[in-house]
Amino acid sequence: MLLSFLLLILGLTFVSIGADKVVEGASAIAKKLRVSDLVIGLTIVSFGTSAPELVVNIVSSIKKNSDIALGNIVGSNIFNILVVAGLSAMIRPISVKYSTLKKEIPLSFLAAVSVLALGNKGNNLPSIITRGDGIVLLSFFAIFAAYVFEMAKKDREMFEEMEMERLKNISTWLAVLYVVGGLAGLVIGGRWIVSSATQIARALGVSDKMIGLTIVAAGTSIPELATSLVAAVKGNSEIALGNVIGSNIFNIFFILGISAVLNPVYYPTALNVDIALLLIITVFLILFSRDLKINKIEGALMVATYVGYTAYLIIRG
Template sequence: MAYLLLLIGFILLIKGADYFVEGASGIAKLLRVPPILIGLTIVAFGTSSPEAAVSIRAAVNGNNGIALGNVVGSNVFNISLIIGITAMLNPLQVERETVRKEIPFTLLASILLLVLVSDTLLQGLAINQITMGDGLVLGCFFLIFMFYLLEVALHSRERDEEMTAFCPKTMGKNVLFTAGGLAAIISGGELVVRSSTTIAKTLGMSETMIGLTIVAVGTSLPELITSVTAAVKKQSEIAVGNIVGSNIFNILFVLGISSAIHPIRVDPKIFFDIRLMILYTAILLIFSRTHHKISRKEGFVLLLSYLFYAVHVILRG
């Protein structure tokens, strides 16, 4: 029964995120928002809403191992497998500003997370945890990022054809799609947390382990679908912006809110995964700086590396 509920929860998350992104993107087009900004905000936050729903629900229920594992696992999945697949389908052009500002900010957020969870090493405390105070720090950095995006929106004069294209839905329908999608995401998040926790206990898996694997992959499916679709349509700005924005949103907003609700105790095993997340972000920055493009070969390297990582996590247990 738990497996069935998990499947239903994922379906609600994926379809909910799909409707949420469609409605929110429609609103953005009607308001004439630049494409890269759509990728970094509306699409990124929309596709990351499953992670938010699952992690916040896990924090409320006290299953914080799932919350942290979900975010770290999703971010690794996003950069390695999703960027890898999309680049192999169609080489991804990366905006100059994304290389200079957004990806370095993602790297900064990843390093900040490592610093905040290293209580034993840096402060000599008995346990490592993300406290409520740490959550407020993450939240402040998220506000800085939002302020930066607001500045980009106000000063951007680019008007792509996609922005001026006819939007088939009215504002009312777009709002309805957005609200309905959000409701499905919240419901799906509840089912995923409840059922995955039951499965973890049955199989003897830790909450962090199941967060890094089943939950991380499941909640990242909207990012995968969105980025692949954008790559096929040769909308690289949305594909890359989606992943970069999602990773920033996951660390700063999702973990910020989750730890503010309830402190997150850190499993020592996840330090390897956090460092790997930082390494992947650095690799993404390096790949993006080469002619401002992620090639098919670079995409293959990222994809292959994720397969090795997945085997490592499963064998590690």
């Protein structure tokens, strides 16, 4: 038990320091590349913090354990919106760019719709997300990547002279080292947190089902949570929200696409409820963002919704 507590503290330390360095390094890279923090949040940060989901899904697909592969993605996306974005907004209201409201969030909605459509192809349910479906998802990801590239080009054309005082004299190589090292700290620290919390819960008599529905379900989203919370504290809402939306798009179009290409993914009909929730909360994210801000009350509503969803999962078993 003592070792588990020490590992938990060490994991939290790694995650805290890693998140701080990722945000600082990513923001510096954005300025040096003359692109917005949103572009960096949608790409480097969101892809990096999705590394745990990518590893879990590739291993699950190779082992033909598609329940974990699909459940991990849907669960992580719900957690990202309700908890990561919700808690970030509770710390400090999140400013939303117009392009995020009109393009990126609707694209994450399209991603969820695509899973629902591919998982319910006709009357012969349960369905399978085939290798061909995986290629379709990867094609959507290629379109998203091209869109972000165009956004970056426009940023560079419009960017004024860099504000050197905001760079804190961080060199390019050090900024990259901050991001890479920070992401490594997030992944390693996240694994230690999940492992130690699971051992502590078992020692306290908590059932494996409860552990699976809570600690492990949220475990792969620890990097997103830590990074967005640190970004919110520092007032960098573009990275905070870009990380959430980018991760959700990356999870479905790229990670699920890769998973399906490796091995067709079984789609259980019970997942329709979770996908429906993902669609609903994405719509609410759009509604909350209409005034280009997600305030603290809206953030609290999102977190409360996740508490209710977790209770539903426990009852559903």
